[in-house]
Amino acid sequence: MSPTLEKFVDQLPIMNVLQPNHRTKDGPYYEVRMEEFRQKLHRDLPPTRLWGYNRQFPGPTFEVNQNKPIRVRWMNHLPNRHILPIDGSVHNVANEPEVRTVVHLHGSETRPDSDGYPEAWFTNGFKETGPSFSREVYEYPNHQRATALWYHDHAMGITRLNVYAGLAGMYIIRSEQEKALQLPAGKYEIPLLIQDRSFNQDGSLAYPRQPDDAADNLPNPSIVPAFLGDTIVVNGKVWPYLEVEPRKYRFRILNGSNTRDYQLSLDSGQSFYQIGSDGGLLKRTVKLEQIGVEPAERVDVIVDFSKLKGKTVVMRNNLGANADPNDPTGEIMQFRVTKPLSRKDTSKIPRHLSRIPSLKQNNITAIRQLKLVGSTDEYDRPLLLLDNKKWHDPVTEKPELGATEIWSLVNVTNFTHPIHIHLIQFQVLDRQPFDLERYNKDGKIVYSGSVTAPALSERGWKDTIAAPSAQVTRVIAKFAPYTGDYVWHCHILEHEDYDMMRPFTVINPDE
The missing domain is CATH 2.60.40.420 (Cupredoxins -  blue copper proteins)
Structure with missing residues (x-):
């Protein structure tokens, strides 16, 4: 348990921009x-x-x-x-x-x-x-x-x-195309790298040597199946505050946590205007009261503070109805609308942002059904796998250079996995729920509901996607522009390290 730390006493740092040597x-x-x-x-x-x-x-x-x-x-x-x-x-x-x-x-x-x-x-x-x-x-x-x-x-x-x-x-x-949209820029565009950490009393990082319920035969140290820190860190400061002007700001939000997902909202009740996701601008701006961000996902949002002069706004993390009301991770950071307006705000929240051609028109060369499965190792520890294969098993996914494929991610575990595919940006096609209890009895996928389209905020280019439990999440991708060895994996880092990561190889059929 980390020492009790007062919130919103340190100013948000802004990472410096690296200059070339x-x-x-x-x-x-x-x-x-x-x-x-x-x-x-x-x-x-x-x-x-x-x-x-x-x-x-x-x-x-x-x-x-x-x-x-x-x-x-x-x-x-x-x-x-x-x-x-x-x-x-x-x-x-x-x-x-x-x-x-x-x-x-x-x-x-x-x-x-x-x-x-x-x-x-x-x-x-x-x-x-x-x-x-x-x-x-x-x-x-x-x-x-x-x-x-x-x-x-x-x-x-x-x-x-x-x-x-x-x-x-x-x-x-x-x-240049993005600059022409007149989005908030310069000091009004701020990256927010959100992570969770735990600390010892001496300020050192705390990370468990073993799971809480470790059996006597477990290795020591032993990998843990998940990690949730009890302290939120943004841009390297614990629960920081940011002084802002009464105007629009653009925030490039990244979930850099090992395991924790975030459900972000503003306690002022105002909306986020999401303009981008992992692979850049969406087609249209999406107005949202709450934004979910899985580990490694990025969301690009505009927040308008113009009517909140003199107020404070807390970015919250919705922990769910059954959460401990004293859990400090229900808050992320604070905005203080206390700076004077330095100049007139001429930035915009455009309705139309970019063109995103659908990959569905392409010739589909393969449809792969890939299961996200749970098992146990020789120590009875959770062992999460992709398509029931370990890292060192032979490569089974070999898309051809320039080919378009559909990957159906069938999650038969009981929690969400954020799946990341290297090299490419993909598009989300849809999700469909199935009867997990039935699957656990006889191994059959029996759908229990209709196909649902991706959320408006997921209809851009993505490289990491939430694959919820008891659902089939379908993504479509063109495997280009390079051949060679890459990987795909769950981006819960404790899962990725053991053993929820697989190699894939993009091949040139002419070679």
């Missing part, structure tokens, strides 16, 4: 060091030992232009011992270096050798110890739509620990 004929070149450092996360907490990109938590924000490639040299300067408990029984981790990293730019259409393949990790002293297929310099083409991506660690078997230690940051692609 130099520019070359191939575009801007950046160098980013992963290092251990200490950072004060709350007024009343001692500085917390963290890992961060360029000694920051969260890491600095990349701002790049569409169709302008960049190169980034990711350098591991971390210590040889981890600051969090490592379960050596997962993915042969006990036989690997304790501290390993590899960076994944989440949502990026990137060649496989720059995608952050989980086994392409490297250590401090890269040249001597890194696997032969790992590399430090990554190339990001940025040829996709303007959007907010994020970068985070993706090392096999310890992603949950590396991200929890602080290895995450935002990456924003800009375009």
Whole structure:
């Protein structure tokens, strides 16, 4: 249990925008060091030992232009011992270096050798110890739509620990088309990276060594099936406040938590105007009183404070009807409409935002039914799998380059999984409920309700989607522009690490 910390006493930090080290004929070149450092996360907490990109938590924000490639040299300067408990029984981790990293730019259409393949990790002293297929310099083409991506660690078997230690940051692609919409910009556009953490009394990160109900035979440390911190952190501050002017603001919201999903609302009763999702702008603005955000999902929203001069507004997290009323995670941060209007607000909330051509018109070359299943391991721990296969089983999904496929995600577990597919942005087709009790008896999928279209907020480009329990969630994707080895997985990091991640290979049939 974290120490009791007063809310809304620290100002929201804004991550600095990273500048390139130099520019070359191939575009801007950046160098980013992963290092251990200490950072004060709350007024009343001692500085917390963290890992961060360029000694920051969260890491600095990349701002790049569409169709302008960049190169980034990711350098591991971390210590040889981890600051969090490592379960050596997962993915042969006990036989690997304790501290390993590899960076994944989440949502990026990137060649496989720059995608952050989980086994392409490297250590401090890269040249001597890194696997032969790992590399430090990554190339990001940025040829996709303007959007907010994020970068985070993706090392096999310890992603949950590396991200929890602080290895995450935002990456924003800009375009001229988006600028023409006159959305709130500059200091009125703010990233909000929301995470949950738990702390010890000395300010250090608290993360469980074993599940609460650990059996005597469990490894110690042992991976836990989920992690919910008891403290909310936004942009590296615990329950911060932000002073705003009485005008419109654009917030690029990212759920960077390991397991926790958020149901966001404003206690003023006003609406969010959602203009974008994982893959950029929606077709039309969607007015919402509450927005659900699963781990790794991004939502792009406008909030209008123009009629709230002198007021305070709390962004809340709806924990549900049966939640403990004293649970502090029901609040995220506070907005104080106390700054004077610096100039007239000429920004807009457009009704029409962008064109999103449907992939349904494409020739569909494969329809895959992929089950999200639960089992147990030799220690009777939960073992969640994709299509009942483990990471090291042979690759079974081999879409052809340029092919359009439908993936039906059949969730036969009893909770939602946020599913992320690397390389591509996909579209959500629909969901349909089935009788889970019947499935558990005889293994048959019997539908129990009609097909429902995706929510208006899900009708853009997505790279991570909520696949609810006892439902079939169908997505459609064109597998391009690169061939090679990629992965798809649940983005609950405790699930991804063990063993809810699978490789897939995009193949060129002509080769």
